Amino acid sequence: MGLLTFDNPVFRWYAVAAAIMIAKMMSQAWITVFRMIKVNGGFRYPEDAQKGPANPNPRPDQLLPNEYVERSRRIHQNDTENIPLFLAAGLIYVCTAPPEMLAVGLFSAYVLSRLAHFYVVLTARSHELRATCWAIGAAIVYFMAGATVWTALKY
Amino acid sequence: MGLLTFDNPVFRWYAVAAAIMIAKMMSQAWITVFRMIKVNGGFRYPEDAQKGPANPNPRPDQLLPNEYVERSRRIHQNDTENIPLFLAAGLIYVCTAPPEMLAVGLFSAYVLSRLAHFYVVLTARSHELRATCWAIGAAIVYFMAGATVWTALKY
Amino acid sequence: MGLLTFDNPVFRWYAVAAAIMIAKMMSQAWITVFRMIKVNGGFRYPEDAQKGPANPNPRPDQLLPNEYVERSRRIHQNDTENIPLFLAAGLIYVCTAPPEMLAVGLFSAYVLSRLAHFYVVLTARSHELRATCWAIGAAIVYFMAGATVWTALKY
Numbered sequence: 001m002g003l004l005t006f007d008n009p010v011f012r013w014y015a016v017a018a019a020i021m022i023a024k025m026m027s028q029a030w031i032t033v034f035r036m037i038k039v040n041g042g043f044r045y046p047e048d049a050q051k052g053p054a055n056p057n058p059r060p061d062q063l064l065p066n067e068y069v070e071r072s073r074r075i076h077q078n079d080t081e082n083i084p085l086f087l088a089a090g091l092i093y094v095c096t097a098p099p100e101m102l103a104v105g106l107f108s109a110y111v112l113s114r115l116a117h118f119y120v121v122l123t124a125r126s127h128e129l130r131a132t133c134w135a136i137g138a139a140i141v142y143f144m145a146g147a148t149v150w151t152a153l154k155y
Numbered sequence: 156m157g158l159l160t161f162d163n164p165v166f167r168w169y170a171v172a173a174a175i176m177i178a179k180m181m182s183q184a185w186i187t188v189f190r191m192i193k194v195n196g197g198f199r200y201p202e203d204a205q206k207g208p209a210n211p212n213p214r215p216d217q218l219l220p221n222e223y224v225e226r227s228r229r230i231h232q233n234d235t236e237n238i239p240l241f242l243a244a245g246l247i248y249v250c251t252a253p254p255e256m257l258a259v260g261l262f263s264a265y266v267l268s269r270l271a272h273f274y275v276v277l278t279a280r281s282h283e284l285r286a287t288c289w290a291i292g293a294a295i296v297y298f299m300a301g302a303t304v305w306t307a308l309k310y
Numbered sequence: 311m312g313l314l315t316f317d318n319p320v321f322r323w324y325a326v327a328a329a330i331m332i333a334k335m336m337s338q339a340w341i342t343v344f345r346m347i348k349v350n351g352g353f354r355y356p357e358d359a360q361k362g363p364a365n366p367n368p369r370p371d372q373l374l375p376n377e378y379v380e381r382s383r384r385i386h387q388n389d390t391e392n393i394p395l396f397l398a399a400g401l402i403y404v405c406t407a408p409p410e411m412l413a414v415g416l417f418s419a420y421v422l423s424r425l426a427h428f429y430v431v432l433t434a435r436s437h438e439l440r441a442t443c444w445a446i447g448a449a450i451v452y453f454m455a456g457a458t459v460w461t462a463l464k465y
Contacts, residue, residue: 002157002159002312002314002315003315004157004159004250004312004314005157005158005250006250006251006306006307006310007310009310011250012307012310013307015247015250015303015304015306015307016303016304016307018243018244018247018300018303019244019247019300019301019303019304020300020304022240022243022244022296022300023297023300023301025236025240026237026240026293026296026297026300029236029289029293030293033286044229045226045229045276045279045282045285046222046279047279047280047281047282048282050281050282052281052282052283053283054282054283054286055282067356071355074354074355076236079236080235080236080239080390081335081339081386081389081390082336083239083240084239084240084243084390084393084394084397085332085335085336085393085394087239087243088243088328088332088394088397088398088401089328089329089332091243091246091401092325092328092329095314095315095316095321095325096316121355124355124356124357125357126357126360126362127355127357127358127360127362127364127365128362128363128364130355131343131364134339138336138339138340141332141336142333142336145328145329145330145332145333145336146329146333148325148326148328148329149325149326149329149330151316151325152316152322152323152325152326155316155317155319155322157312157314159312159314159405160312160313160405161405161406161461161462161465162465164465166405167462167465168462170402170405170458170459170461170462171458171459171462173398173399173402173455173458174399174402174455174456174458174459175455175459177395177398177399177451177455178452178455178456180391180395181392181395181448181451181452181455184391184444184448185448188441199384200381200384200431200434200437200440201377201434202434202435202436202437203437205436205437207436207437207438208438209437209438209441210437231391234391235390235391235394238394238395239394239395239398242394242398243398246398246401
Protein backbone atom coordinates (compact mmCIF):
# COMPACT_ATOMS: atom_id res chain seq x y z
CA MET A 1 0.00 0.00 0.00
CA GLY A 2 1.24 3.48 -0.75
CA LEU A 3 2.07 5.61 2.26
CA LEU A 4 1.97 8.96 0.45
CA THR A 5 -1.71 9.67 1.07
CA PHE A 6 -3.60 11.88 3.51
CA ASP A 7 -5.05 8.69 5.04
CA ASN A 8 -1.61 8.09 6.52
CA PRO A 9 -1.22 10.30 9.63
CA VAL A 10 2.58 10.43 9.20
CA PHE A 11 2.07 11.83 5.68
CA ARG A 12 -0.40 14.40 7.02
CA TRP A 13 2.19 15.64 9.54
CA TYR A 14 4.82 15.71 6.81
CA ALA A 15 2.48 17.64 4.50
CA VAL A 16 1.78 20.29 7.15
CA ALA A 17 5.47 20.64 8.07
CA ALA A 18 6.38 20.88 4.37
CA ALA A 19 3.68 23.50 3.72
CA ILE A 20 4.96 25.64 6.61
CA MET A 21 8.56 25.41 5.37
CA ILE A 22 7.51 26.18 1.78
CA ALA A 23 5.52 29.23 2.88
CA LYS A 24 8.39 30.35 5.14
CA MET A 25 11.02 30.13 2.40
CA MET A 26 8.76 31.83 -0.16
CA SER A 27 8.09 34.64 2.33
CA GLN A 28 11.79 35.39 2.66
CA ALA A 29 11.64 36.96 -0.80
CA TRP A 30 8.94 39.35 0.43
CA ILE A 31 11.09 40.25 3.44
CA THR A 32 13.97 41.11 1.10
CA VAL A 33 11.60 43.27 -0.98
CA PHE A 34 10.27 44.96 2.18
CA ARG A 35 13.83 45.77 3.28
CA MET A 36 14.80 47.09 -0.17
CA ILE A 37 11.79 49.42 -0.06
CA LYS A 38 12.58 50.50 3.51
CA VAL A 39 16.21 51.47 2.78
CA ASN A 40 15.38 52.45 -0.82
CA GLY A 41 18.43 50.53 -2.02
CA GLY A 42 20.29 47.24 -2.00
CA PHE A 43 19.00 46.47 -5.49
CA ARG A 44 20.76 44.01 -7.77
CA TYR A 45 19.22 44.72 -11.17
CA PRO A 46 20.50 47.83 -12.99
CA GLU A 47 16.97 48.43 -14.34
CA ASP A 48 15.70 48.81 -10.75
CA ALA A 49 17.73 52.01 -10.41
CA GLN A 50 15.85 53.50 -13.37
CA LYS A 51 12.98 55.96 -12.88
CA GLY A 52 9.60 54.21 -12.61
CA PRO A 53 6.42 53.92 -10.53
CA ALA A 54 8.27 51.99 -7.80
CA ASN A 55 11.32 54.26 -7.87
CA PRO A 56 10.41 57.91 -8.61
CA ASN A 57 13.80 59.29 -7.47
CA PRO A 58 16.50 56.86 -8.65
CA ARG A 59 20.13 57.13 -7.48
CA PRO A 60 23.12 55.08 -8.71
CA ASP A 61 24.01 54.11 -5.11
CA GLN A 62 20.74 52.16 -4.90
CA LEU A 63 22.69 49.34 -6.57
CA LEU A 64 25.30 49.13 -3.80
CA PRO A 65 25.03 46.19 -1.35
CA ASN A 66 23.16 47.10 1.84
CA GLU A 67 23.80 44.96 4.92
CA TYR A 68 20.17 45.21 6.08
CA VAL A 69 19.02 43.78 2.73
CA GLU A 70 21.93 41.34 2.39
CA ARG A 71 21.03 39.78 5.75
CA SER A 72 17.63 38.82 4.36
CA ARG A 73 19.31 37.46 1.21
CA ARG A 74 21.64 35.32 3.34
CA ILE A 75 18.68 33.88 5.25
CA HIS A 76 17.06 33.11 1.89
CA GLN A 77 20.26 31.45 0.71
CA ASN A 78 20.40 29.35 3.87
CA ASP A 79 16.77 28.30 3.31
CA THR A 80 17.64 27.39 -0.28
CA GLU A 81 20.49 25.19 0.90
CA ASN A 82 18.42 23.43 3.57
CA ILE A 83 14.65 23.35 3.04
CA PRO A 84 14.59 21.45 -0.29
CA LEU A 85 16.65 18.72 1.43
CA PHE A 86 14.07 18.48 4.23
CA LEU A 87 11.22 18.36 1.70
CA ALA A 88 12.83 15.46 -0.18
CA ALA A 89 14.28 13.57 2.80
CA GLY A 90 11.00 13.88 4.71
CA LEU A 91 8.91 12.55 1.83
CA ILE A 92 11.14 9.50 1.36
CA TYR A 93 11.23 9.03 5.14
CA VAL A 94 7.40 8.81 5.18
CA CYS A 95 7.78 5.83 2.80
CA THR A 96 9.89 4.00 5.41
CA ALA A 97 6.71 3.76 7.55
CA PRO A 98 8.34 5.25 10.66
CA PRO A 99 6.63 5.20 14.09
CA GLU A 100 4.18 8.11 14.13
CA MET A 101 5.47 9.65 17.38
CA LEU A 102 9.07 9.66 16.11
CA ALA A 103 8.06 11.16 12.76
CA VAL A 104 5.95 13.87 14.39
CA GLY A 105 8.83 14.68 16.74
CA LEU A 106 11.32 14.98 13.87
CA PHE A 107 9.06 17.08 11.64
CA SER A 108 8.07 19.40 14.53
CA ALA A 109 11.64 19.78 15.75
CA TYR A 110 12.78 20.60 12.20
CA VAL A 111 10.16 23.31 11.75
CA LEU A 112 10.88 24.81 15.18
CA SER A 113 14.66 24.72 14.64
CA ARG A 114 14.30 26.54 11.31
CA LEU A 115 11.94 29.18 12.72
CA ALA A 116 14.38 29.67 15.62
CA HIS A 117 17.26 29.94 13.12
CA PHE A 118 15.29 32.56 11.21
CA TYR A 119 14.72 34.62 14.37
CA VAL A 120 18.33 34.28 15.51
CA VAL A 121 19.74 35.44 12.17
CA LEU A 122 17.17 38.22 11.75
CA THR A 123 18.10 39.65 15.14
CA ALA A 124 21.86 39.04 14.64
CA ARG A 125 22.32 36.89 17.72
CA SER A 126 25.59 35.10 18.44
CA HIS A 127 27.25 32.73 16.02
CA GLU A 128 26.95 29.94 18.62
CA LEU A 129 23.16 30.23 18.86
CA ARG A 130 22.78 30.37 15.07
CA ALA A 131 25.02 27.32 14.62
CA THR A 132 23.03 25.35 17.22
CA CYS A 133 19.67 26.03 15.54
CA TRP A 134 21.08 25.14 12.15
CA ALA A 135 22.77 21.95 13.42
CA ILE A 136 19.50 20.60 14.86
CA GLY A 137 17.85 20.85 11.45
CA ALA A 138 20.88 19.33 9.74
CA ALA A 139 20.95 16.42 12.22
CA ILE A 140 17.27 15.65 11.54
CA VAL A 141 17.86 15.56 7.78
CA TYR A 142 20.89 13.28 8.27
CA PHE A 143 18.80 11.01 10.49
CA MET A 144 16.01 10.74 7.92
CA ALA A 145 18.53 10.03 5.15
CA GLY A 146 20.14 7.35 7.33
CA ALA A 147 16.77 5.75 8.11
CA THR A 148 16.08 5.66 4.36
CA VAL A 149 19.31 3.77 3.61
CA TRP A 150 18.70 1.47 6.58
CA THR A 151 15.19 0.63 5.33
CA ALA A 152 16.46 -0.02 1.80
CA LEU A 153 19.20 -2.35 3.08
CA LYS A 154 16.67 -4.48 4.99
CA TYR A 155 15.10 -5.66 1.72
CA MET B 156 -5.43 4.52 -3.40
CA GLY B 157 -2.26 6.36 -4.16
CA LEU B 158 -2.64 9.47 -6.33
CA LEU B 159 1.01 9.67 -7.38
CA THR B 160 0.66 7.53 -10.50
CA PHE B 161 0.41 8.30 -14.21
CA ASP B 162 -3.12 6.80 -14.11
CA ASN B 163 -4.14 9.97 -12.26
CA PRO B 164 -4.58 12.80 -14.81
CA VAL B 165 -3.74 15.45 -12.18
CA PHE B 166 -0.41 13.70 -11.55
CA ARG B 167 0.27 13.56 -15.30
CA TRP B 168 -0.21 17.32 -15.57
CA TYR B 169 1.99 17.84 -12.53
CA ALA B 170 4.68 15.57 -13.98
CA VAL B 171 4.74 17.50 -17.28
CA ALA B 172 4.82 20.89 -15.53
CA ALA B 173 7.59 19.64 -13.22
CA ALA B 174 9.62 18.26 -16.15
CA ILE B 175 9.39 21.61 -17.97
CA MET B 176 10.49 23.54 -14.88
CA ILE B 177 13.34 21.09 -14.20
CA ALA B 178 14.59 21.36 -17.79
CA LYS B 179 14.23 25.17 -17.68
CA MET B 180 16.24 25.55 -14.46
CA MET B 181 18.91 23.12 -15.62
CA SER B 182 19.21 25.03 -18.90
CA GLN B 183 19.99 28.27 -17.08
CA ALA B 184 23.45 26.87 -16.34
CA TRP B 185 24.04 26.43 -20.07
CA ILE B 186 22.92 30.02 -20.68
CA THR B 187 25.47 31.22 -18.12
CA VAL B 188 28.18 29.14 -19.85
CA PHE B 189 27.11 30.50 -23.26
CA ARG B 190 27.39 34.08 -21.95
CA MET B 191 30.80 33.43 -20.34
CA ILE B 192 32.06 32.12 -23.68
CA LYS B 193 30.54 35.05 -25.57
CA VAL B 194 32.18 37.75 -23.40
CA ASN B 195 35.22 35.53 -22.68
CA GLY B 196 34.99 36.44 -19.01
CA GLY B 197 32.79 36.59 -15.92
CA PHE B 198 34.44 33.43 -14.60
CA ARG B 199 34.38 32.57 -10.89
CA TYR B 200 36.99 29.83 -10.62
CA PRO B 201 40.65 30.97 -10.65
CA GLU B 202 41.57 27.82 -12.60
CA ASP B 203 39.27 28.98 -15.44
CA ALA B 204 41.63 31.89 -16.11
CA GLN B 205 44.48 29.44 -16.72
CA LYS B 206 45.60 28.51 -20.23
CA GLY B 207 43.75 25.45 -21.57
CA PRO B 208 41.75 24.11 -24.54
CA ALA B 209 38.72 26.26 -23.60
CA ASN B 210 40.81 29.35 -22.85
CA PRO B 211 43.85 29.65 -25.16
CA ASN B 212 44.51 33.32 -24.29
CA PRO B 213 43.85 33.77 -20.54
CA ARG B 214 43.71 37.23 -18.91
CA PRO B 215 43.40 38.03 -15.19
CA ASP B 216 40.37 40.28 -15.85
CA GLN B 217 38.40 37.22 -16.97
CA LEU B 218 37.69 36.69 -13.26
CA LEU B 219 35.98 40.08 -12.83
CA PRO B 220 32.16 40.10 -12.56
CA ASN B 221 30.45 40.78 -15.89
CA GLU B 222 26.90 42.12 -15.80
CA TYR B 223 25.85 40.13 -18.89
CA VAL B 224 26.93 36.90 -17.16
CA GLU B 225 25.72 37.97 -13.70
CA ARG B 226 22.21 38.52 -15.08
CA SER B 227 22.04 34.86 -16.06
CA ARG B 228 23.36 33.88 -12.61
CA ARG B 229 20.66 35.97 -10.93
CA ILE B 230 17.96 34.25 -13.01
CA HIS B 231 19.46 30.91 -11.95
CA GLN B 232 19.44 32.03 -8.31
CA ASN B 233 15.79 33.07 -8.63
CA ASP B 234 14.96 29.65 -10.12
CA THR B 235 16.82 27.99 -7.24
CA GLU B 236 14.75 29.93 -4.71
CA ASN B 237 11.43 29.17 -6.40
CA ILE B 238 11.28 26.04 -8.55
CA PRO B 239 12.12 23.46 -5.85
CA LEU B 240 9.22 24.89 -3.81
CA PHE B 241 6.85 24.40 -6.75
CA LEU B 242 8.12 20.85 -7.28
CA ALA B 243 7.47 19.90 -3.63
CA ALA B 244 4.26 21.91 -3.11
CA GLY B 245 2.80 20.62 -6.38
CA LEU B 246 3.53 16.97 -5.56
CA ILE B 247 1.88 17.22 -2.14
CA TYR B 248 -0.99 19.18 -3.70
CA VAL B 249 -1.64 16.26 -6.09
CA CYS B 250 -2.17 14.10 -2.97
CA THR B 251 -5.01 16.41 -1.85
CA ALA B 252 -7.00 15.11 -4.86
CA PRO B 253 -7.81 18.59 -6.21
CA PRO B 254 -10.37 19.17 -9.01
CA GLU B 255 -8.57 18.46 -12.29
CA MET B 256 -9.48 21.78 -13.93
CA LEU B 257 -8.18 23.77 -10.96
CA ALA B 258 -4.95 21.78 -10.79
CA VAL B 259 -4.32 22.11 -14.52
CA GLY B 260 -4.95 25.84 -14.28
CA LEU B 261 -2.52 26.26 -11.40
CA PHE B 262 0.25 24.16 -12.94
CA SER B 263 -0.12 25.86 -16.35
CA ALA B 264 -0.23 29.35 -14.84
CA TYR B 265 2.88 28.58 -12.79
CA VAL B 266 4.86 27.41 -15.81
CA LEU B 267 3.72 30.38 -17.92
CA SER B 268 4.48 32.88 -15.13
CA ARG B 269 8.00 31.49 -14.72
CA LEU B 270 8.69 31.50 -18.47
CA ALA B 271 7.39 35.09 -18.62
CA HIS B 272 9.61 35.98 -15.64
CA PHE B 273 12.58 34.47 -17.45
CA TYR B 274 11.87 36.53 -20.59
CA VAL B 275 11.30 39.74 -18.59
CA VAL B 276 14.58 39.40 -16.66
CA LEU B 277 16.57 38.32 -19.72
CA THR B 278 15.44 41.40 -21.62
CA ALA B 279 15.79 43.71 -18.56
CA ARG B 280 12.18 44.91 -18.60
CA SER B 281 10.79 47.06 -15.80
CA HIS B 282 10.89 46.09 -12.17
CA GLU B 283 7.07 46.21 -12.06
CA LEU B 284 6.67 43.62 -14.83
CA ARG B 285 9.28 41.33 -13.25
CA ALA B 286 7.61 41.59 -9.84
CA THR B 287 4.19 40.78 -11.31
CA CYS B 288 5.41 37.62 -13.06
CA TRP B 289 7.22 36.48 -9.93
CA ALA B 290 4.24 37.22 -7.64
CA ILE B 291 1.89 35.06 -9.74
CA GLY B 292 4.17 32.06 -9.25
CA ALA B 293 4.57 32.81 -5.54
CA ALA B 294 0.78 33.10 -5.09
CA ILE B 295 0.25 29.70 -6.72
CA VAL B 296 2.78 28.06 -4.40
CA TYR B 297 1.15 29.71 -1.36
CA PHE B 298 -2.26 28.51 -2.55
CA MET B 299 -1.05 24.91 -2.93
CA ALA B 300 0.61 25.01 0.50
CA GLY B 301 -2.62 26.38 1.99
CA ALA B 302 -4.72 23.67 0.31
CA THR B 303 -2.35 21.08 1.78
CA VAL B 304 -2.83 22.36 5.34
CA TRP B 305 -6.59 22.66 4.77
CA THR B 306 -6.78 19.03 3.58
CA ALA B 307 -4.73 17.80 6.55
CA LEU B 308 -6.95 19.67 9.03
CA LYS B 309 -10.08 18.01 7.63
CA TYR B 310 -8.95 14.59 8.91
CA MET C 311 -0.55 0.38 -7.78
CA GLY C 312 1.72 3.02 -6.34
CA LEU C 313 5.37 2.73 -7.29
CA LEU C 314 6.67 4.95 -4.50
CA THR C 315 7.17 2.19 -1.95
CA PHE C 316 10.20 0.26 -0.68
CA ASP C 317 8.63 -2.89 -2.21
CA ASN C 318 9.56 -1.44 -5.60
CA PRO C 319 13.29 -2.08 -6.21
CA VAL C 320 13.55 0.98 -8.48
CA PHE C 321 12.25 3.15 -5.62
CA ARG C 322 14.75 1.56 -3.22
CA TRP C 323 17.61 2.48 -5.55
CA TYR C 324 16.22 5.99 -5.92
CA ALA C 325 15.86 6.33 -2.14
CA VAL C 326 19.49 5.33 -1.54
CA ALA C 327 20.81 7.63 -4.30
CA ALA C 328 18.66 10.49 -2.93
CA ALA C 329 19.87 9.87 0.63
CA ILE C 330 23.51 9.98 -0.51
CA MET C 331 22.98 13.22 -2.43
CA ILE C 332 21.07 14.79 0.49
CA ALA C 333 23.84 13.86 2.94
CA LYS C 334 26.49 15.11 0.48
CA MET C 335 24.85 18.51 -0.03
CA MET C 336 24.17 18.96 3.70
CA SER C 337 27.83 18.12 4.43
CA GLN C 338 29.04 20.93 2.18
CA ALA C 339 27.94 23.38 4.89
CA TRP C 340 30.21 21.61 7.38
CA ILE C 341 33.10 21.80 4.92
CA THR C 342 32.56 25.56 4.62
CA VAL C 343 32.55 25.84 8.44
CA PHE C 344 35.70 23.72 8.67
CA ARG C 345 37.45 26.00 6.17
CA MET C 346 36.30 29.17 7.97
CA ILE C 347 37.76 27.79 11.20
CA LYS C 348 40.99 26.75 9.47
CA VAL C 349 41.68 30.17 7.92
CA ASN C 350 39.95 31.98 10.82
CA GLY C 351 38.10 34.17 8.32
CA GLY C 352 35.88 34.26 5.26
CA PHE C 353 32.86 35.02 7.46
CA ARG C 354 29.73 36.65 6.05
CA TYR C 355 27.85 37.73 9.19
CA PRO C 356 29.16 40.87 10.94
CA GLU C 357 28.30 39.29 14.32
CA ASP C 358 30.76 36.47 13.58
CA ALA C 359 33.63 38.97 13.78
CA GLN C 360 32.58 39.83 17.37
CA LYS C 361 34.41 38.40 20.39
CA GLY C 362 32.86 35.11 21.57
CA PRO C 363 33.64 31.49 22.50
CA ALA C 364 34.19 30.57 18.84
CA ASN C 365 36.21 33.71 18.08
CA PRO C 366 38.34 34.84 21.04
CA ASN C 367 40.52 37.21 18.95
CA PRO C 368 38.25 38.92 16.39
CA ARG C 369 39.67 41.02 13.53
CA PRO C 370 37.70 43.12 11.00
CA ASP C 371 39.44 41.35 8.08
CA GLN C 372 37.71 38.09 9.09
CA LEU C 373 34.74 39.40 7.06
CA LEU C 374 36.71 39.66 3.81
CA PRO C 375 36.10 36.96 1.17
CA ASN C 376 38.64 34.14 1.34
CA GLU C 377 39.12 32.06 -1.80
CA TYR C 378 39.62 28.82 0.19
CA VAL C 379 36.23 29.34 1.86
CA GLU C 380 34.53 30.74 -1.25
CA ARG C 381 35.45 27.59 -3.18
CA SER C 382 33.41 25.52 -0.72
CA ARG C 383 30.54 28.01 -1.02
CA ARG C 384 30.61 27.71 -4.82
CA ILE C 385 30.43 23.90 -4.57
CA HIS C 386 27.47 24.34 -2.21
CA GLN C 387 25.83 26.72 -4.67
CA ASN C 388 26.36 24.22 -7.49
CA ASP C 389 24.77 21.50 -5.35
CA THR C 390 21.83 23.82 -4.62
CA GLU C 391 21.30 24.39 -8.34
CA ASN C 392 21.50 20.71 -9.24
CA ILE C 393 20.63 18.22 -6.49
CA PRO C 394 17.03 19.33 -5.82
CA LEU C 395 16.36 18.83 -9.54
CA PHE C 396 17.70 15.27 -9.34
CA LEU C 397 15.62 14.57 -6.23
CA ALA C 398 12.41 15.71 -7.94
CA ALA C 399 13.12 14.36 -11.43
CA GLY C 400 14.21 11.00 -10.02
CA LEU C 401 11.08 10.61 -7.90
CA ILE C 402 8.76 11.33 -10.83
CA TYR C 403 10.90 9.09 -13.03
CA VAL C 404 10.31 6.18 -10.60
CA CYS C 405 6.56 6.67 -11.29
CA THR C 406 7.14 6.04 -15.02
CA ALA C 407 7.99 2.41 -14.07
CA PRO C 408 11.34 2.40 -15.90
CA PRO C 409 13.34 -0.82 -16.50
CA GLU C 410 15.25 -1.52 -13.29
CA MET C 411 18.66 -1.84 -14.96
CA LEU C 412 18.27 1.50 -16.72
CA ALA C 413 17.10 3.27 -13.56
CA VAL C 414 19.92 1.82 -11.46
CA GLY C 415 22.41 2.88 -14.12
CA LEU C 416 21.07 6.44 -14.22
CA PHE C 417 20.92 6.87 -10.44
CA SER C 418 24.40 5.39 -9.95
CA ALA C 419 25.91 7.45 -12.75
CA TYR C 420 24.34 10.59 -11.31
CA VAL C 421 25.76 9.99 -7.84
CA LEU C 422 29.20 9.12 -9.22
CA SER C 423 29.24 12.15 -11.55
CA ARG C 424 28.38 14.48 -8.64
CA LEU C 425 30.99 12.96 -6.32
CA ALA C 426 33.55 13.27 -9.14
CA HIS C 427 32.46 16.89 -9.70
CA PHE C 428 32.95 17.55 -5.98
CA TYR C 429 36.47 16.11 -6.05
CA VAL C 430 37.39 17.97 -9.24
CA VAL C 431 36.25 21.35 -7.88
CA LEU C 432 37.77 20.76 -4.44
CA THR C 433 41.15 20.06 -5.96
CA ALA C 434 40.81 22.87 -8.58
CA ARG C 435 41.29 20.62 -11.61
CA SER C 436 40.80 21.91 -15.14
CA HIS C 437 37.65 23.59 -16.34
CA GLU C 438 37.22 20.83 -18.96
CA LEU C 439 37.14 18.05 -16.37
CA ARG C 440 34.72 19.98 -14.15
CA ALA C 441 32.42 20.70 -17.08
CA THR C 442 32.40 17.03 -18.12
CA CYS C 443 31.42 15.79 -14.65
CA TRP C 444 28.70 18.40 -14.38
CA ALA C 445 27.35 17.71 -17.89
CA ILE C 446 26.90 13.99 -17.16
CA GLY C 447 24.65 14.81 -14.21
CA ALA C 448 22.76 17.42 -16.22
CA ALA C 449 22.22 14.96 -19.08
CA ILE C 450 20.77 12.37 -16.68
CA VAL C 451 18.31 14.90 -15.26
CA TYR C 452 17.28 15.97 -18.79
CA PHE C 453 16.79 12.32 -19.74
CA MET C 454 14.56 11.64 -16.71
CA ALA C 455 12.53 14.79 -17.41
CA GLY C 456 12.14 13.71 -21.04
CA ALA C 457 11.05 10.19 -20.03
CA THR C 458 8.45 11.78 -17.75
CA VAL C 459 6.93 13.85 -20.57
CA TRP C 460 7.07 10.85 -22.90
CA THR C 461 5.22 8.67 -20.38
CA ALA C 462 2.56 11.35 -19.82
CA LEU C 463 1.99 11.76 -23.58
CA LYS C 464 1.34 8.02 -23.98
CA TYR C 465 -1.87 8.31 -21.94
